[in-house]
């Protein structure tokens with residue numbers, strides 16, 4: 001497991017937290033501060049809301065920073081948490097091809113792309129295939145071309 005990754009369970013589901021993927025869109029704690037409260041330790045309190053409510057908010061996270069898995073899956077074929085979320089995203093996608101990439105501009109934040117796509121380098125060589133990625137719009141990321149949350153630290157405002 002990546003350092004600093006965490007998981008939290010209420011018995012029914014397990015919520016996975018991957019801080020490196022967080023783009024600080026603040027969606028989770030604006031939507032459900034009783035559960036997602038960055039001012040508390042641990043910052044996720046799984047007993048403060050129903051499973052359905054937690055799932056609703058995890059699904060609103062624009063990246064794979066927050067994902068979840070039903071606990072009954074844990075002992076079976078190991079489904080990676082991000083696979084579950086990505087599958088759900090694609091299922092709800094009503095585009096003709098069913099899995100066309102969708103690009104979303106986050107307010108004062110990155111471009112978030114979800115769906116089936118690949119990233120090419122400046123020579124046109126494929127870097128990797130991805131199903132979700134956040135691209136820096138503020139120009140200050142230390143992990144270009146991806147967002148690393150720096151926009152929030154510097155208080156970047158889009159025009």
Ligand code: SF4
Nearest residue numbers: 022023025026028061
């Ligand atoms: S990216 Fe996800 S985890 Fe990070 S603040 Fe937004 S909703 Fe929360």
Ligand code: FES
Nearest residue numbers: 136137138147151
């Ligand atoms: S948009 Fe997030 S670091 Fe630039």
